[in-house]
Amino acid sequence: MNLKRAAAVLSLAGGIAAVTAGTSHAQVAMAGGCELRVTEVRALDLQETPTDEIYLVVGDERTGVRTFTEGQTREATEFGTSDQITEFIGPGGTVLVSVVEDDPTADTRIGAFSVPCRAAATQRDVAGAGAFYRVSYVVTQLP
Ligand SMILES: [Ca+2]
Ligand SMILES: [Ca+2]
Known part of the structure; x- marks a missing residue:
């Protein structure tokens, strides 16, 4: 895996993590x-x-x-x-x-x-x- 592709994969993973956190009401409530x-x-x-x-x-x-x-x-x-x-x-x-x-x-x-x-x-x-x-x-x- 070249660096550019690795960065793209990491970015995608980060995006998924953010969406997952955003859809979980409990996690959002805990955050504040x-x-x-x-x-x-x-x-x-x-x-x-x-x-x-x-x-x-x-x-x-x-x-x-x-x-x-x-x-x-x-x-x-x-x-x-x-x-x-x-x-x-x-x-x-x-x-x-x-x-x-x-x-x-x-x-x-x-x-x-x-x-x-x-x-x-x-x-x-x-x-x-x-x-x-x-x-x-x-x-x-x-x-
Ligand atoms: Ca007293
Ligand atoms: Ca007393």
Whole structure:
């Protein structure tokens, strides 16, 4: 095989690979990754009385602290900036969301859950240290 022909074959192979990837919806969706946005936090059972001081850790971002009374629901936007409550999830990756109760000395970690790169609008229960929280979130697949 001469070089010119080899180049033509390689080019053809590359073209086929590109078309194959283009027709596979799953691969295209994976390629862009996902955006996770926390939307709402609800206190079903407090860790302390009369209020909890709660912050979230979304990926590598920590939000501000907000107080909760039992049964209270807060929009995630109340916790801080858009950057603090959204996080990029790499293709095939996951992002950890933690619910933490703020204390003067050592904070109380109520629990955490892992969010995969898969389109969803759902909620997860986070229970621990005598407390019970419900976190709602949306995962959007990026183009
Ligand atoms: Ca506290
Ligand atoms: Ca505590």
